[in-house]
Amino acid sequence: MSEGILRKLLLAIALAGLATGLAGADLGTGWTPGTIWTLSTLPVIALLAVSIVRDFMIGRVGVDAIALVSMSAALLLDQPLAAVVVAVMYAGGSVLEDYARGRAQRELRALSDRSPRIAHLQVGGRLEDVAVERVEVGDELLVRAGDVLPVDGVLLGETAAIDESAVTGEPLPRHLRQGDRLFSGTVNAGETFRMRATAMARASTYAGIVRMAEAAQTARAPLMRMADRFALWLLPVTLAVAGLAWWLSGDPVRGLAVLVVATPCPLILAAPVAFIGGVSRAAKAGVLMKGSAALEALAGATTAIFDKTGTLTHGGAELIGMEAAPGRDPDECLRLLASLEQASPHVVAAAVVEIARTRDLALSPPRDVREQRGAGVEGLVDDVRVRAGSRSYVVDDAETPLWAERAALRYAGQPILIVHLTIDGRLAALFFFGDSLRGDALDTLAALREAGITRTVMLTGDDSDAATRIGETLRLDRLLANADPAAKVAAVAEERARAPTLMVGDGINDAPALASATVGIAMGARGATASSEAADIVILTDRLKPVATAVAIARRTRGIALQSIVAGIGLSGVAMVFAAFGYLTPVAGALVQEAIDVAVILNALRALGGGDPTARRAIKAGRS
Known part of the structure; x- marks a missing residue:
C-alpha cells in the first residue's frame, strides 16, 4: 500500500x-x-x-x-x-x-509520462517497430500522424507540421521544410513523413529535458x-x-x-x-529550471549578462539590405537568387530561401548547378544563367558599377557579408547579410528592468564596432568586445562580485561563463548541448522573451x-x-x-x- x-x-x-x-x-x-x-x-x-x-x-x-x-x-x-x-x-x-x-x-x-518509446524504423523496403533505445544515428524513420518524434533528426520529406507545445510551450504547430531540424518529444501534427536520426534516444533533446525535470x-x-x-x-x-x-x-x-x-x-x-x-509554471512557459535552487538563485539576480551572437542577435545570416541594378526588379533578383540557392547547403542559402518563401515568391528548380565552397554557386534558373557569391567569384576583375559602390559604402566598417548576383554575366544586385538584433530583445530588456534587473551587460567576441551598434540600440550599461571564453568568465566573475548575476548564452564557448554566473541560462532551442549542460536554466524556445518570464516567475x-x-x-x-x-x-x-x-x-x-x-x-x- x-x-x-x-x-x-x-x-x-x-x-x-x-x-x-x-x-x-x-x-x-x-x-x-x-x-x-x-x-x-x-x-x-x-x-x-x-x-x-x-x-x-x-x-x-x-x-x-x-x-x-x-x-x-x-x-x-x-x-x-x-x-x-x-x-x-x-x-x-x-x-x-x-x-x-x-x-x-x-x-x-507529464514530461516523463509522454516520453517516446517506439520508433518506426525503415529497414530496406520494410517497416519495423523498435524500442527508441535501438535507434542509431543515420537510421531512417517513419513518423505517422499524431506520433511523438522518438529522437532528434532532420526532415527528409518536403514539408511537415510539428506540434512543439509540450516542449516549448508554443501553442501553434511549426511548418518545417526538407532539411529542417526535428526534436524528440514533439508531435507530428500533419501528414506522415520520413526523417533521419541525428542522435540516439539518450542523447536527444527530450531525454535531456526529462533528466532535468x-x-x-x-x-x-x-x-x-x-x-x-x-x-x-x-x-x-x-x-x-x-x-x-x-x-x-x-x-x-x-x-x-x-x-x-x-x-x-x-x-x-x-x-x-x-x-x-514555480518550476512547474516555468515549464509550461518553455523554461526548464534544474531544480528549486536555480529558481531561488534567479529570483535574487539583479545583473543580467548576455552573450551577443545567437542570444541578443539571431546568430545567423539575416538579410539586412539589398540593392538592385537600375532597371532590375528587386523581387525578381531575390527570386532568382533563392531559386539557385535551393541547391546549396550554405547557411546564407537557407536564409535566402526562407526570405523568398515568406514573400510568396515562386521559386524555380535550378539546373546544371556548380558550387565552389567558400566562394559561390552558379546554375540555370528558367534558362537564365545565374551566379551568386563573393565579388571575386562573381565579377572577377570587372569594374564595379557606381550604383554597387554606393550601396557597399552604406555598410562600410560593419561585419556583414555581401552576396553579388549576376544574371547572364551582368551584375544585377547586391545582397547584404548581417547578424541582426532579435525582434524581442528590446521588449525583453524592458521586461527584465520592470522585474527588478538593475544592470545589463553584453559580452561578445565581435569587434567594438559591431558591439557598439547593438549596445547603443539596447541602451546597455556595459559592453565588452573582442572577448574570448576566458575574458567572458573574468567579466562574469567581476560582475558577480558586485551583485548576483544571471548569464544568458547559447554557444559552446559560453558554457564556462554560464557555469561561473550566479545562475546560467542557456538558449537551448538550437541544441547547444554544452551550454545547456553548464546552465542552471534552459530556454526551450528560440526566443529571448522567456528569460524575462523566468525572472518574473x-x-x-x-x-x-x-x-x-x-x-x-x-x-x-x-x-x-x-x-x-x-x-x-x-x-x-x-x-x-x-x-x-x-x-x-x-x-x-x-x-x-x-x-x-x-x-x-x-x-x-x-x-x-
Whole structure:
C-alpha cells in the first residue's frame, strides 16, 4: 500500500471515529465516545511514530514530533476528543499536502509520462517497430500522424507540421521544410513523413529535458533548507512554551493547547509546494529550471549578462539590405537568387530561401548547378544563367558599377557579408547579410528592468564596432568586445562580485561563463548541448522573451514562499499565545491550526498561476 493511500485511510478512520463519538453511538459495553476517539487516534500516532523514527535514522528531525507529543499528551490527560481532532487535522493536512504537491508536480511529471518509446524504423523496403533505445544515428524513420518524434533528426520529406507545445510551450504547430531540424518529444501534427536520426534516444533533446525535470523535483532550494533549520528549533521552543504555560497556570491542558496549535508547522509545507509550483509554471512557459535552487538563485539576480551572437542577435545570416541594378526588379533578383540557392547547403542559402518563401515568391528548380565552397554557386534558373557569391567569384576583375559602390559604402566598417548576383554575366544586385538584433530583445530588456534587473551587460567576441551598434540600440550599461571564453568568465566573475548575476548564452564557448554566473541560462532551442549542460536554466524556445518570464516567475515564487512561511509562523505564534493564556482550548486550537495550514497551502499553490501585473505582463510576453 502506498503512503498516500495509507494517509487517506488514516484520515477516514479518524473522521469516522470523530463522527461516531460525537453521535454518541452505543456500540456495546465499554464503547464510550472517549474509547472510540482513543482507538481512532492510535493508528495515526503509530504511523507518525514510524515516520519520525525513519526520518531520525537518516538524520532529519521535523516538527511532526509536535503532533506526536500533542496527541499522546491529550490521551494521557484524558482529552480524547482533542486527540482525535488533532489526528483528523494532522492526517487531513498530510492528504492536503499530497494533493498540493501532486498538483504542483503534474506538469513536470507529464514530461516523463509522454516520453517516446517506439520508433518506426525503415529497414530496406520494410517497416519495423523498435524500442527508441535501438535507434542509431543515420537510421531512417517513419513518423505517422499524431506520433511523438522518438529522437532528434532532420526532415527528409518536403514539408511537415510539428506540434512543439509540450516542449516549448508554443501553442501553434511549426511548418518545417526538407532539411529542417526535428526534436524528440514533439508531435507530428500533419501528414506522415520520413526523417533521419541525428542522435540516439539518450542523447536527444527530450531525454535531456526529462533528466532535468527529474532533477527539478528532487533538488532543494536554500529557502527550503532554511525552512528545515527553522523546524529544528521550533520543536524545543514549542515544548518550552507549553511547559511554561502549564507551570504558570498549573493546568496541563493549557500546555496541551499550546502543543496543538503548533501542529503541524506550515513552515515545512509552504516552501516545497511553492517552489515546485514555480518550476512547474516555468515549464509550461518553455523554461526548464534544474531544480528549486536555480529558481531561488534567479529570483535574487539583479545583473543580467548576455552573450551577443545567437542570444541578443539571431546568430545567423539575416538579410539586412539589398540593392538592385537600375532597371532590375528587386523581387525578381531575390527570386532568382533563392531559386539557385535551393541547391546549396550554405547557411546564407537557407536564409535566402526562407526570405523568398515568406514573400510568396515562386521559386524555380535550378539546373546544371556548380558550387565552389567558400566562394559561390552558379546554375540555370528558367534558362537564365545565374551566379551568386563573393565579388571575386562573381565579377572577377570587372569594374564595379557606381550604383554597387554606393550601396557597399552604406555598410562600410560593419561585419556583414555581401552576396553579388549576376544574371547572364551582368551584375544585377547586391545582397547584404548581417547578424541582426532579435525582434524581442528590446521588449525583453524592458521586461527584465520592470522585474527588478538593475544592470545589463553584453559580452561578445565581435569587434567594438559591431558591439557598439547593438549596445547603443539596447541602451546597455556595459559592453565588452573582442572577448574570448576566458575574458567572458573574468567579466562574469567581476560582475558577480558586485551583485548576483544571471548569464544568458547559447554557444559552446559560453558554457564556462554560464557555469561561473550566479545562475546560467542557456538558449537551448538550437541544441547547444554544452551550454545547456553548464546552465542552471534552459530556454526551450528560440526566443529571448522567456528569460524575462523566468525572472518574473522566480521572483513571484520566492515571494509567495516567504509570504506563506512568515504568515504561517506568525499566525501559529499568535495562536500559541492565546492558548497559553487559556483563550483557546485544545479542540479549538486544532481547528485554528488546520485553518492556518489550509490558508498557507492555498497561498503556496498561487505559484502555479500568473500572479501580479508585472509577472503577468512578463509571462504573456514570453508566450507571444
